[in-house]
Amino acid sequence: MSGSKIYKLLAEAFFLEGVDTHFTLMGDGNMHWVSTLAGYQGVRTIYVRHEHCACAAASAYATATGKVGVASVTCGPGLTQLSTALATAVRARIPLVVFAGESPLNMSWYNQEIDQGPIVTATGAHYIQAHSLPRMLEYVRNAFFIARMEQRPVVLGVPYDLQKQLLEPSKPYVPSTEFIPDTGRMVPNxxxxxxxxxxxxxxxxxxxxxxxxxxxxxxxxxxxxxxxxxxxxxxxxxxxxxxxxxxxxxxxxxxxxxxxxxxxxxxxxxxxxxxxxxxxxxxxxxxxxxxxxxxxxxxxxxxxxxxxxxxxxxxxxxxxxxxxxxxxxxxxxxxxxxxxxxxxxxxxxxxxEEPSDSESFPEQKGMLDPRDAIAALNRVIPKDWEIVNSSGHCSFYPAQMRGRSAERFLVIREFGAIGNGVSYAIGMAAAKPEKTIVLIDGDGSFYMHVQELETIRRHNLRILICVLNDGAFGAEIHKLRSDGIDDSGSTFGRGDLGKLAQGFGLRGSTITSPDQFAERLEGFKGGAGSEIWDIHVSDLVMSPVMRRAVKKKMAPAK
Known part of the structure; x- marks a missing residue:
């Protein structure tokens, strides 16, 4: 029989669509495709530790470059892990194509089988079920066409037994860019x-x-x-x-x-x-x-x-x-x-000159006001470094950093989900490998995917991770306190993120004074790889966003 394995043809089609970087976690349903695309004519592959992180990192990569972000996961549990990252990308109008395995078509029972389409479409993303051998390359073109034209994620599901079949394409692959209409600028009436x-x-x-x-x-x-x-x-x-x-x-x-x-x-x-x-x-x-x-x-x-x-x-x-x-x-x-x-x-x-927020709060011994911490970071971090602002209660403060170009400041928080910061920093580092990336995250968000520190070390990415550590889920403690309810379920102590970083092979230290930032930055500049700053901040300081929400909730009924 003549022809090529379908997974090889699919990998080549992705390359012809302009893919130069992709993010993945391997499994049975995607491992042959990933192994083919990885290194294919210079394509860079970032191997992460969680499927959610592959999709989130691809979202940041797409936002930073203007290209279609590409991620890959296996079938079943690999696909179900994507829901939050996909929903976020949909609301942020980020063009993505996710190559996902599907369970084998020719097996009467498969442990990881699940109807993947409804899971994907529930997030607002588009799902393409690639079950026709002659149309395999057409499916790829359609996925990229929809991602580019509609500015939203597309998941391409390919049963992994079909991926091993042979196919002789009837004509050369023509990428989706050849079909996108050039209409020029839309002028007003x-x-x-x-x-x-x-x-x-x-x-x-x-x-x-x-x-x-x-x-x-x-x-x-x-x-x-x-x-x-x-x-x-x-x-x-x-x-x-x-x-x-x-x-x-x-x-x-x-x-x-x-x-x-x-x-x-x-x-x-x-x-x-x-x-x-x-x-x-x-x-x-x-x-x-x-x-x-x-x-x-x-x-x-x-x-x-x-x-x-x-x-x-x-x-x-x-x-x-x-x-x-x-x-x-x-x-x-x-x-x-x-x-x-x-x-x-x-x-x-x-x-x-005037502060973005002038509200006064009681001092907390040994803790920084998060507003002072961000002011110190803005003073010492070079203006040509790339900033990634995560989500959660702490995200208000980095948004006030002035003098930083929109081209060098990434924020994706349309779905309100925490836990994306480290993944977004990985995507930004892949998009701009010549730059230094600074992630500003909260401790609750940071801990959710702390396993990706190993990904950062393994791929030798250059990221400074600044964790505003209030030892709690910030939004929840303020809401619970305003309701007069015990907040112990939303607090978990500050720990020692510096030592945690060292356990992953990175550098790390604790910051409790504004005077420490400049010295720490010189140490980071002089070292290699990535580093974590565990910035202990007060849990008594409430952002104005939260104050307005709490005030509205507590207002008496008219």
């Missing part, structure tokens, strides 16, 4: 641009919020120009925080993570111009962030209603850059440039 210009002319206090669509379209400078013309301030969604950090009138993140100055200005504004931002519940802080403002949304695919809230009062359907540039032209035609009354030197000073 001129009538809607004029309506937007009317609203701008009537407004007194304007804030421009940029999201991922603005970053992708390269609309950053156009947004800054528009803001300067109409005396507007700038802000971003959390995923692109830092996009305007070089601008003195950037308020930082819009939403639950907004600083005190930002919240004050949002409360005053009467018009928000959303550029390439989907205006999620978090970005508008449940509708409370700018209660007195109308909203113009410039977006390729305006939704109208998002997570239970109306998105905007006027929609301009357009590519972010094309839409803003059209609005700039319309404003200029009306001689719409106005003198600065909001963009004052005093406001610029306040943005830089």
């Amino acid at each position: 001129p009538a809607f641009v004029e309506r937007a210009a009317d609203r701008v002319a009537q407004a007194k206090r304007i804030i421009v919020i940029a999201g991922r669509g603005a970053k992708k379209a390269g609309a950053q400078e156009a947004c800054r120009k528009l803001a300067g013309m109409v005396d507007a301030l700038l802000a971003t969604t959390l995923p692109v925080r830092g996009l305007f950090d070089e601008d003195e009138f950037s308020l930082g993140v819009a939403g639950g993570f907004s600083s005190e100055v930002a919240r004050e200005k949002f409360d005053e504004c009467d018009l928000v111009i959303s550029v390439g931002a989907s205006m999620t519940h978090h970005t508008v802080d449940g509708g409370k962030l700018f209660p007195n403002a109308d909203v113009i949304q410039i977006d390729c695919d305006p939704a109208g209603i998002r997570q239970g809230l109306k998105v905007a009062d006027l929609y301009v359907r357009a590519d972010a850059k094309a839409g803003v540039e059209a609005l700039i032209s319309a404003v200029e035609a009306r001689k719409g440039t106005r003198e600065a009354s909001w963009r004052t030197p005093e406001l610029a000073r306040r943005i830089i």
